[in-house]
Amino acid sequence: MKIALTNFDKAFENRIRLQIMSVLVANESYDFNSLKELLAVTDGNLASHLKALEKEEYISVIKSFLGRKPNTRYQASAKGITAFKKHLEALENLIKQQKG
């Protein structure tokens, strides 16, 4: 149904981006390396997906230092959480519709 399809967020069309958003919605924040380990992707791959989500303002970055090691953490923004929830609702609605 065309109406339902427009509720799907283009930003989450990519599986990795959807997963990143899922993690950030389930946790207060998550650091780059933990994300990399969890999703089993390369540095560059992860970085590009994170950039895309940042551009949509769905996530925000917090850069700090742990002693001398740089530490980059990500958080879901309110806009991102809302978008994610809408996307989930759209998915669930599609199931309900198809079940009739």
Place this chain on the structure above:
Amino acid sequence: MKDKDVLDEISSIKNIMERSTRFISLSGLSGVMAGFYALIGAVLAYRLIPIYSNQSFYEVFVNHNDHIGIAYDGPAFFTTFIVLGLSVLLLSVATGIGLTIRKAQRKGQNVWNQSSRSFLKKGALPLLAGGCFILILLWQGYYGIIAPACLIFYGLALAAASQYTYGDVKWLGLCEIALGLIAMLFPLYGLLFWALGFGVLHILYGTIMYFKYDRENSAH
């Protein structure tokens, strides 16, 4: 979008959310071992106390006053309990860490990650508060409350930390709290309840979790 794709997407979302928050390397077997250490410690305590006090174990915990106190509090009695308790604790923690690391290596998981850190942080507060509380009880001589306090604070720590590991741990926590509250009603039987909570319950839950999560079944 096909039905199956949508279901896959939803379940992959749930899956990754769980994986990102839960510390799943926790070894159920270590619970069983901790249970055995606790039972051995309890039996030793029961055997050793009459030696030090010339009274039977139950006589030692008789309510002489209106508050829950203890009749005998010589230094040797004091030290025996502390040494036994700390040994059981240290052995359990060491075994827990060792078996958890081994399980993580076997399953190719990283032991030290965001979820294990959160797990420890959440459990730390009730444990610290409980530890201090119990030390004060020991110092003030309110020995009858120690076993219930151990059980309740431990149960609270488990229930809080369960958010960051297997959900089953929450039920163990709740059982410990319940047992601790019941133990308060029977101040004579502190050691028995301690043995039930730290011994029997751990063996029971550890076994369940071992068969549910630790073994090489591909379903998990």
